[in-house]
Amino acid sequence: MGVMSGRIPPAASLVAELGRMVGREHARAPGAAELTDATEVAGLRGRADAVVAPATPEEVATVVAWCYEHDVALTPRGGGTGYAGGAVPDGGVVLSLRRLDRVRALDPGLWRMEAEAGVTTATVARRAREVGLRFPPDPGAAESSLLGGNLATNASGPHGFRHGPVRAWVTGLEAVLAPGELVRLGGPVRKDVAGYDLVSLLVGSEGTLGVITAAWLRLVPAPEATAALAAAFADARAGQGGVEAVLASGVVPGALEFLDAGTLAATGRDERFLLLVEVEGGEAEVRREGDEVARALAEAGALRVEARAPADLWRWRAGVSHAVASRRGGKLSEDVAVPVDRLAEAVDGVLAIGARHRLEACSWGHAGDGNLHGTFLLDPRDAGERARADAAAQELFALALALGGTVSGEHGLGVLKRGQLARQWAPAAVAAHRAIKAALDPKGLLNPQTKQP
């Protein structure tokens, strides 16, 4: 798809033009930081002619309209913490949502918040927590990731197991659609089936169908109590038995995570396979459910079941990705998901694929959702290792599909998984995907290299 055509102004005049729309200090040539995301270690670096940071939804619409009229590609950018290259530009303009950083409304008694795309994930969580409420999705990098990016990727995280992904918590969107129109879809109303579900279509579309500028979020009272358990198992197969035992117990955990031996070793632990289970609710219920889960895990053959303080557990859990990456300096990590009864096959498959490509491998992730971060360790300076990791990732995608799963449970296609959807969906579904892109972005200017099926 051609993203730059003949009529494009040169970069300098592009910056000047954008500066006239948003103020000179908010349009400039891109810095290195704006050409990458958290996939940087995979060697992914884009190119762009300008970065523009509008302050209001109306300014976003102005920028989109101008770019659309002048055939300039646009890549919306949140915190740049994605793992699929969805914010890595390929020419044209990087549209930063960072200055749209207002929590416009917080109605504690009505369990809702209206927030702009540039508010950090941590701010959304904190503002909810301060009034006794909760925004359950908890993707990583909370301090730097932005709500707009969470929405654009339909992010989730450990508590997605019980509470679903970001989409489940959005009642409305404000967005700019091509060729530059600011629209509102839904709002604070909790149910709406009047039109096609454009909210769900934009959420998770990775900036390829429109630019989300704000959202109405549904919140829920924070649970009175939580409790967490860690259960060690002999291997992935035994661990999957533990997952199924938890499900069979009838308890609905808030989160149900796993870490395999390689992942645990990277964090300095020597278990072979660990399940983390958090329960949530009223004090009495949490005690009872914690006991039930502990019993189920023990009966399923856990080598050891220990209570853990949830706050400590999540702090440790948040450092896992970094600990794994530190082992050899870099990693390629792919977020495939499989039906939960195929989890052990996927975990073992990651190791087998790594062995075939002479790469240390490991995985961890959201066991209850069958969602794993299948990871190949590498030295980022070693082009051979990088190439082998890329080949390993291709095999991992194929394995996930063979197990009835998906190439992406959380991160999206981005540019890294370009072309993978055609392996997952029938041609007619891929054609529908392309038809929708053409319908909402007829010029193909919105994040043009991302989410290509």
Place this chain on the structure above:
Amino acid sequence: MGVMSGRIPPAASLVAELGRMVGREHARAPGAAELTDATEVAGLRGRADAVVAPATPEEVATVVAWCYEHDVALTPRGGGTGYAGGAVPDGGVVLSLRRLDRVRALDPGLWRMEAEAGVTTATVARRAREVGLRFPPDPGAAESSLLGGNLATNASGPHGFRHGPVRAWVTGLEAVLAPGELVRLGGPVRKDVAGYDLVSLLVGSEGTLGVITAAWLRLVPAPEATAALAAAFADARAGQGGVEAVLASGVVPGALEFLDAGTLAATGRDERFLLLVEVEGGEAEVRREGDEVARALAEAGALRVEARAPADLWRWRAGVSHAVASRRGGKLSEDVAVPVDRLAEAVDGVLAIGARHRLEACSWGHAGDGNLHGTFLLDPRDAGERARADAAAQELFALALALGGTVSGEHGLGVLKRGQLARQWAPAAVAAHRAIKAALDPKGLLNPQTKQP
């Protein structure tokens, strides 16, 4: 939109042609029952040349492909219990999903079910219940409505307050897309963000973007206990105070319903405004939360708070619509939704609109979601009353929009609310809606009169 063009075969040969695809006994001229849905009392009756009932997804694909090739309009039909005319045909073929009635898989330990579009809502609920699980969406008419219709309308019901609509419980769809291709989107995997969210786009699209033939459903353990309270208030304003008090208590009810004075009178009760609150969870939690809700309701000024047996309560609640309709023989009921803090204005507004049009009016519905069934009673034989009710409904839609709500919280646009979306959405959003329809149904043959914005 022209739904019949020059090349169409006459009805008799159409029936014969369809019979060759699905067996002669499964293609015939339509009976009166297939030309209406539950909007019958509003005088809505369609027309069609044939009814066809395929037995398999492949037969559905064959029928769709043939119709698409021959420019014959298709109206998918489930149980015909809709309230918006979405299953009322306007020429061409009625495609009944009734014979796709298999529960293909039920995995109790994995909390999931795969079921075809022709399985009744009641069967889905019963099969889940038999293994200790629950499919939370609970739209009315469970014995006659079909899963396919639930999906096509993104139905919900009282327990949508805590558990969300049908969409929240679907992990994958099998569907036939134009021009007649059977595809699978998602499956038993619980998370999938690889492609655009075509599942959400098809769910709620009222058969206008494709024909859903089966779904993978997520289930959840049934709660150990439930308890219900009924709280009487002096009027809608006081009742809304009760709703907000329940939310402020920090309890998350399973359902939070209301009935106004006129509705209660139709069921033989003399309260002015009633809230019904159900809590669910472990035994201890349910006792504690029931007490907390009762206290919150009393402090908010409830005239009386009574415990009710949940099963009795829901049996009574399920008869409300019929009781209201019986009062004068018919009713026009519209399912608008508003932000929950505007509920009382909507409830009072229904009465004011009824008074202006000299129609007895009432409302009831899902208070916690701000979703009301605003209802105008009428004698279905009286054309004048029917016309006044239609005019009243237009005012109700306008009121819902003025309050920041939607013209449909549950039932969809169907044919009855044709044109209303353009009052709710900006022109650019309506254009996107039309572009998606054109992208997925370029010939405009799938339920052509329904969901027109």
